[in-house]
Amino acid sequence: MKASLLRSVRSAVSRSSASNHLLRRSFGTESVPERKVTVLGAAGGIGQPLSLLMKLNPLVSRLALYDIAGTPGVAADVGHVNTRSEVTGYAGEEQLAKALEGSDVVIIPAGVPRKPGMTRDDLFNINAGIVKSLCTAIAKYCPNALVNMISNPVNSTVPIAAEVFKKAGTYDERKLFGVTTLDVVRAKTFYAGKANAPVSEVNVPVIGGHAGITILPLFSQATPKANLSDDTILALTKRTQDGGTEVVEAKAGKGSATLSMAYAGALFADACLKGLNGVPDVVECTFVQSTVTELPFFASKVKLGKNGVEQVLDLGTLSDFEKEGLEKLKPELKASIEKGIQFANAN
Ligand SMILES: NC(=O)c1ccc[n+]([C@@H]2O[C@H](COP(=O)([O-])OP(=O)(O)OC[C@H]3O[C@@H](n4cnc5c(N)ncnc54)[C@H](O)[C@@H]3O)[C@@H](O)[C@H]2O)c1
Numbered sequence: 028m029k030a031s032l033l034r035s036v037r038s039a040v041s042r043s044s045a046s047n048h049l050l051r052r053s054f055g056t057e058s059v060p061e062r063k064v065t066v067l068g069a070a071g072g073i074g075q076p077l078s079l080l081m082k083l084n085p086l087v088s089r090l091a092l093y094d095i096a097g098t099p100g101v102a103a104d105v106g107h108v109n110t111r112s113e114v115t116g117y118a119g120e121e122q123l124a125k126a127l128e129g130s131d132v133v134i135i136p137a138g139v140p141r142k143p144g145m146t147r148d149d150l151f152n153i154n155a156g157i158v159k160s161l162c163t164a165i166a167k168y169c170p171n172a173l174v175n176m177i178s179n180p181v182n183s184t185v186p187i188a189a190e191v192f193k194k195a196g197t198y199d200e201r202k203l204f205g206v207t208t209l210d211v212v213r214a215k216t217f218y219a220g221k222a223n224a225p226v227s228e229v230n231v232p233v234i235g236g237h238a239g240i241t242i243l244p245l246f247s248q249a250t251p252k253a254n255l256s257d258d259t260i261l262a263l264t265k266r267t268q269d270g271g272t273e274v275v276e277a278k279a280g281k282g283s284a285t286l287s288m289a290y291a292g293a294l295f296a297d298a299c300l301k302g303l304n305g306v307p308d309v310v311e312c313t314f315v316q317s318t319v320t321e322l323p324f325f326a327s328k329v330k331l332g333k334n335g336v337e338q339v340l341d342l343g344t345l346s347d348f349e350k351e352g353l354e355k356l357k358p359e360l361k362a363s364i365e366k367g368i369q370f371a372n373a374n
């Protein structure tokens with residue numbers, strides 16, 4: 028390993044130990060909350076780096092890694108990292124119950140990724156069934172867990188999950204999230220470049236859904252403020268909407284975003300854990316049951332708390348360009364939501 032890479036890994040681990048220490052100080056030595064996190068699809072392109080990042084998170088005490096195959100190896104590997112959580116690998120459907128029992132947060136990156144030329148909706152036929160069966164098990168074995176849905180098409184898989192939970196009598200709209208954090212991560216990165224701002228200080232809300240034009244970054248609300256031309260805003264918006272396709276094409280048939288998604292998934296799960304632990308003012312953009320528009324699910328800023336969603340925040344003031352984008356995205360998002368609901372009820 029190159030010396031510089033080694034240094035940054037060591038520094039991440041030592042930061043993790045330091046935050047363990049801070050955590051004990053802030054919660055008291057005896058009372059660091061025990062939190063179990065389960066990753067479903069843990070042996071995949073997202074699942075593996077996401078499992079590693081969750082292993083680095085000091086808020087996790089038990090990390091359960093589940094996939095249809097390959098998880099014993101991933102769990103043995105990740106389990107050697109000297110951080111707080113105990114890691115267990117589970118492979119095959121007969122071990123799914125154990126992976127889920129007692130879980131506080133379940134992260135789902137299980138399913139097939141896109142290849143060049145495909146839309147996220149082209150994944151529906153395979154991924155809808157995978158999500159449905161995993162959510163049926165969640166309803167049975169950890170009905171109170173917060174569910175972080177990564178599997179695409181998120182605009183449909185979240186409504187599928189909601190219907191499965193409703194049928195099982197376990198649905199709590201505060202506990203189901205479509206993970207749209209990667210759109211925010213991208214919008215921040217691209218905006219920082221154009222605004223010449225330090226990326227660590229940049230904030231950009233992204234609303235709507237997670238596919239093409241349903242992804243609507245609100246650069247008019249971005250901070251720090253920058254005086255960008257309409258053409259630049261248009262280009263930034265398009266690049267954010269097409270960010271997934273940019274990666275799919277660059278990977279040329281070898282899948283879609285995995286590393287940036289693992290990062291984004293780890294950020295969102297961390298926010299959920301902080302909310303559960305009572306940390307105040309945790310706000311992230313995420314695709315949830317919503318009344319901020321006439322659509323039943325919508326991504327916007329959401330305040331996270333001890334029971335999941337504490338408050339879905341309103342959209343704030345939109346520019347004319349964003350208002351137009353919002354109206355344009357609604358029919359596509361509505362159709363994707365309805366497709367998910369119909370699938371869950373017909374199968
Ligand atoms: N929400 C987002 O922003 C976002 C970003 C990137 C990718 N994705 C989506 O995430 C999903 C996974 O992408 P990937 O690159 O990790 O794919 P991948 O093929 O590398 O990994 C998927 C994993 O899921 C596992 N799997 C399949 N069926 C399963 C089941 N029934 N139970 C448990 N595990 C199962 C596979 O064995 C595999 O290990 C795709 O649908 C992709 O489109 C979403």
Ligand SMILES: O=C(O)C[C@H](O)C(=O)O
Pocket residue numbers: 140141147179209270271272274275283284
């Ligand atoms: O683009 C994809 O298919 C994967 C993911 O949704 C992404 O935004 O990178």
